[in-house]
Amino acid sequence: MEQPNRRKFLIIAGAGAGAAAVGVAAAKTGIANPDTPSAGSAAALPADAGPLVAYVEDAGSGRVSVMTGDAETVVHDPDLVARLSRAATGRTA
């Protein structure tokens, strides 16, 4: 750490900040592509399906964090991440 002095003390320094992207979904919104094998139909939803949040910090990692209630499940599913990413840009196919 630098020793402060009178001149330096009057100099104000700033710092940068990072940023992250958030993807939000609900089970009932049907983001999944019905043409892909892993996609589910409404009839295939779990009986207790509720609102959830899917968060993809780094699409390249293929990981999606799924949060519902006070739980979080991290899934490695590049296909799901790809479909979410396409959905985020308005392209569902």
Add this chain to the structure above:
Amino acid sequence: MSSHREAPEISKDPVADNTDVYAFVSPDRPDTVTLIANFIPLQLPYGGPNFNEFGDDVRYAIHVSNAGDARADVTYQFRFTTVVRNKDTFLYNTGPIEKISSKNWNRPQFCTVTRVDRRGRSTVLSRNLAVPPVNVGIRSTPRYDATFTAAATHRLPGGRMFFAGQRAESFHVDLGSVFDLGALRPFQAAHLIPSANAVGVNGTQGLNVHTIAIQVPKADLTRTGKLPTDVMDPAAVIGVYASASRQKSRVLNPDTGTPAGFGPYVQVSRLANPLFNEVIVPMAAKDRWNATDPRDDKEFARYVTKPELAGLLPVLYPGVFPKLAAYTKPRADLAAILLTGIPAGVVPSFQNFTGPVQADLLRLNLAIPPTPAPKVLGLIAGDPAGFPNGRRLLDDVVTIELRAVAGATIPLVDPTFTPDAAAAAVTDGTDNTNAGFTDHFPYVGAPAGGFQTLPGTPAA
């Protein structure tokens, strides 16, 4: 301030902002410990119509570590539920709130207290514990202290006591002065930008906070499960910190205008020793510090052993701290006080060492009894029942930490060092000017009333 608005992110989230933590052997029940965590800083008593309240979406907690690894061995969690009784009025109260269960109070809160052990096993101690209203004024909350304090003090299983609600701010500091380039009014004639010396002004005067207080048997917190009696026994020492956590994801519902939370709880505020994040941790690291557990504080240790404030004092007060300015060794005294506790052999017949793991914890030696004649400067004034052995409501932590940073405690670990004369005299010159403390649980003074409290005097 102690930890009021001390980091960029938490300053935007006052409901979760932990302002002060206290831990002391209860003076009237010395077989118990009182743990207090205050939240929601700088409350104007007349800050309606939506007065300050605990957050239903915040998980408040007080943690106790007793095994020497800075992990929480006992955690008390506090969750609040708010009820709106009358959805057709804008009023906080539709008439005098003559008792805590009054139907005139339109927005009561209730608390659930849960104890969690080291393995994560939870035990709900009690549910739906009534929280008092804020102190609105003589018409809305008449005879506030008599009406609400005892009614909101609850007995929990296992000999525990609990209180949560608005109280007077206990922490005192000259906010306006210290944030103005580190001025201390009693010494400001010696400041780099001098003005005439003056008496200190308590910047928290007339302000309230929200207090969570729990009193528990000592044996509930020790690693042995026994009542400690030997001051030099390592098992007599506990480390305490408080936290507030929010769910990882928050989604605003445009239909209701309210948020919904998703995912696990993530710590957004924590506090143990006063002023740690405030004046030790650099601004760019403060948010991360709030999200970090104490057991991972090693990465912040360099800010303790070479504190920025110790470098600033000789600059701000030219010629006043020449010995401090010349001291180049790592500040082992501050590392002991803040990060490990003071080991045996440093202060005669005293220790509050929790082991080598560096962690910001408020360390309390439970075998040291409360004193009937406490000194506000605590251990540095020869009173081992006070800060930094835990923290009592009356401890003048600003002066204690100012003097420590100024070098007054260096000789404890480095007898070759003689402090500057100013190190024993420096202070912000404030005292508690809010409601006095009581001699029984919850000890914190009653909150200032909205009607009764006058706004401050603007000046430019």
